[in-house]
Amino acid sequence: MSAETLLKVEGLGKSFGGVMAVSNVDFELKRGDFLGVIGPNGAGKTTLVNLITGFVKPSRGKVIFNGKDITGRKPYDIANMGVARTFQMVRLFHNMPAYKNLIIPLCSQRVRKLRGGKYGERDDVAIDLLDDMGFERTSNVPYKTAGSLPHGYLKRLDLARALALRPDLLILDELFSGMSMAEVAGVLPIIEKLNTQGLTTIMIEHRLRELFRVVDRVMVLNFGVKIAEGSPDQVMDSDEVKKAYLGVDVEIPRGKPA
Amino acid sequence: MQEAEVKVRKRRLERAIKARTDTVFVIASPGDILYVLAPRVVPMAILLLLPLFVGGYHSKVIVHACVVGLLALSWELLASCGLFSLGQSLFFGVGAYMAGAMDKYLHLPIWVTIPVATLGGGALCALLLAPVVRLRGVYFAMVTLMLPILFKQIIEAWGILGGTHGLSGLTAFPNEWLDKYLIIVAFITVLFGLRSLITSDYGLVLKAIADDDRAVMSAGINIYSRKVQALFIAASVASFAGAFITHHYQFAGFSVFALDWAILPLAAAAVGGTGSFAGAALGSMILVPLSEALRAMGGLRMAIYCAILVFAVLALPEGIFRFLERKYQEFETVIEVK
Numbered sequence: 223m224s225a226e227t228l229l230k231v232e233g234l235g236k237s238f239g240g241v242m243a244v245s246n247v248d249f250e251l252k253r254g255d256f257l258g259v260i261g262p263n264g265a266g267k268t269t270l271v272n273l274i275t276g277f278v279k280p281s282r283g284k285v286i287f288n289g290k291d292i293t294g295r296k297p298y299d300i301a302n303m304g305v306a307r308t309f310q311m312v313r314l315f316h317n318m319p320a321y322k323n324l325i326i327p328l329c330s331q332r333v334r335k336l337r338g339g340k341y342g343e344r345d346d347v348a349i350d351l352l353d354d355m356g357f358e359r360t361s362n363v364p365y366k367t368a369g370s371l372p373h374g375y376l377k378r379l380d381l382a383r384a385l386a387l388r389p390d391l392l393i394l395d396e397l398f399s400g401m402s403m404a405e406v407a408g409v410l411p412i413i414e415k416l417n418t419q420g421l422t423t424i425m426i427e428h429r430l431r432e433l434f435r436v437v438d439r440v441m442v443l444n445f446g447v448k449i450a451e452g453s454p455d456q457v458m459d460s461d462e463v464k465k466a467y468l469g470v471d472v473e474i475p476r477g478k479p480a
Numbered sequence: 481m482q483e484a485e486v487k488v489r490k491r492r493l494e495r496a497i498k499a500r501t502d503t504v505f506v507i508a509s510p511g512d513i514l515y516v517l518a519p520r521v522v523p524m525a526i527l528l529l530l531p532l533f534v535g536g537y538h539s540k541v542i543v544h545a546c547v548v549g550l551l552a553l554s555w556e557l558l559a560s561c562g563l564f565s566l567g568q569s570l571f572f573g574v575g576a577y578m579a580g581a582m583d584k585y586l587h588l589p590i591w592v593t594i595p596v597a598t599l600g601g602g603a604l605c606a607l608l609l610a611p612v613v614r615l616r617g618v619y620f621a622m623v624t625l626m627l628p629i630l631f632k633q634i635i636e637a638w639g640i641l642g643g644t645h646g647l648s649g650l651t652a653f654p655n656e657w658l659d660k661y662l663i664i665v666a667f668i669t670v671l672f673g674l675r676s677l678i679t680s681d682y683g684l685v686l687k688a689i690a691d692d693d694r695a696v697m698s699a700g701i702n703i704y705s706r707k708v709q710a711l712f713i714a715a716s717v718a719s720f721a722g723a724f725i726t727h728h729y730q731f732a733g734f735s736v737f738a739l740d741w742a743i744l745p746l747a748a749a750a751v752g753g754t755g756s757f758a759g760a761a762l763g764s765m766i767l768v769p770l771s772e773a774l775r776a777m778g779g780l781r782m783a784i785y786c787a788i789l790v791f792a793v794l795a796l797p798e799g800i801f802r803f804l805e806r807k808y809q810e811f812e813t814v815i816e817v818k
């Protein structure tokens with residue numbers, strides 16, 4: 223795998239009525255990278271995702287994806303270029319059967335192109351994907367109305383919806399929040415495997431222990447500013463990071479003094 | 481051992497026939513086929529055969545019900561992708577005036593005016609409303625409510641398209657059977673056409689937009705272009721109804737932009753049950769004849785009509801169609817357990 227740059231974020235900033243939710247953030251991702259993004263509540267992590275995926279227009283700065291400037295483009299254009307995301311608060315089609323939720327990305331321009339304009343069999347593709355996510359195809363779970371499923375399933379359905387787009391870049395916004403230990407243990411290897419197969423991934427997570435098991439690199443945000451970037455060990459040793467997390471109820475793994 | 485008595489249990493036909501999804505049926509017997517087909521075929525057969533047995537006045541009621549039915553189906557399509565329209569009279573009026581103008585000024589035959597007004601009306605309305613599909617809920621509704629009034633004012637102020645007098649002396653249908661059956665067949669075709677559209681993947685995307693438009697965008701779908709497409713289809717259906725009524729009455733005037741054409745379809749959808757095309761269709765078939773029957777009441781007609789509407793919506797908030805559907809699905813047969 224060549225080390226070409228997939229995503230480049232330059233001086234990205236967004237203010238909401240004077241409050242800088244994200245200010246002057248720079249970072250770069252090579253194809254196949256796995257970046258973790260952490261930071262206290264309100265640090266601007268979700269806003270950063272919204273800026274990259276086009277849901278929020280930046281006040282300043284640039285986002286370059288795959289060599290193209292995508293700053294301020296529409297969310298569906300950015301998705302069609304290959305950026306898929308999950309939502310911190312799951313966004314699903316609650317009145318539809320679970321597997322039908324995946325039909326929507328399968329109807330996108332991107333997937334149509336990747337499948338060579340081949341229509342049909344979308345239901346089969348959807349069921350296959352859900353089966354990978356632990357919705358056993360032989361049970362009735364994939365056919366149940368999405369709204370009737372437990373939270374852990376909804377999170378995985380949101381992930382499956384993002385993956386159905388066959389993205390080049392996957393952004394996960396607190397995928398594990400509200401999931402049980404067993405559910406996390408089920409999903410983590412899937413994400414790890416996808417990354418080793420070459421899927422570039424950004425993972426925002428409060429559960430640091432799980433995060434540090436899979437990522438190569440971590441970026442820390444505080445009050446919208448990037449305060450550290452590096453390997454998990456480097457980052458957790460930084461004084462500024464310790465200060466940001468001081469008094470915040472977050473477990474610092476590996477038993478290092480906080 | 482004692483001789484086993486014959487055990488029976490009740491079986492809901494619905495459960496046995498519907499396998500997992502809404503679209504796959506497991507049909508085991510002629511009884512099953514009848515169960516699935518009867519609610520689809522019987523009402524359509526009645527509608528198709530009725531004009532053969534009833535007189536001129538009642539035929540007019542059927543025609544009127546089908547026109548309102550088309551407007552209600554059009555309304556329902558927009559509602560299914562989250563667009564709340566108060567402007568069915570806009571689509572209706574544009575179709576009516578287009579057909580009228582082509583007839584009056586260009587002397588084109590009916591088989592040209594109606595198709596062109598159908599597609600042209602759909603395109604014009606989609607174009608007019610394209611800039612406002614970004615507006616949500618009540619804002620979109622307000623714009624659709626204002627446009628028919630604007631059109632009326634323009635025609636009046638500039639004296640175009642016959643001004644306040646309207647376009648009269650237009651071409652009639654060659655015979656009354658073509659007139660009646662054109663609208664009935666169109667109504668049935670649109671009903672089943674839209675039903676299959678909404679159950680297709682294309683329709684699924686439209687419904688998803690109503691559910692959560694951000695999730696649809698993140699799935700790489702241009703929601704604005706989809707909404708404009710839905711507007712085109714819905715406006716075409718209503719424009720067809722308008723073009724039809726122009727030739728039916730051999731007249732196109734301000735009345736086509738009247739609020740009635742916006743409110744009646746909405747009331748029909750509400751009474752029949754929103755969220756299904758069959759509900760909108762059934763609502764029209766009930767409300768229009770009801771409103772005609774109330775003509776005998778004279779001045780109190782509107783008051784009684786409104787009281788019935790309010791009662792219907794309060795008594796059956798799910799709509800008459802969903803109620804009947806539920807009852808039908810509870811239909812049981814007794815089967816032997818071996």
Ligand SMILES: Nc1ncnc2c1ncn2[C@@H]1O[C@H](COP(=O)(O)OP(=O)(O)OP(=O)(O)O)[C@@H](O)[C@H]1O
Nearest residue numbers: 238241243261262263264265266267268269270310
């Ligand atoms: N649409 C918005 N309008 C106004 N302020 C906003 C908006 N979205 C986010 N903010 C503000 O921006 C700041 C960053 O919010 P953001 O949701 O990005 O944080 P976060 O790091 O994702 O937090 P959490 O860990 O709680 O998810 C917060 O102060 C928040 O109140």
Ligand SMILES: [Mg+2]
Nearest residue numbers: 267268269310
């Ligand atoms: Mg967040």
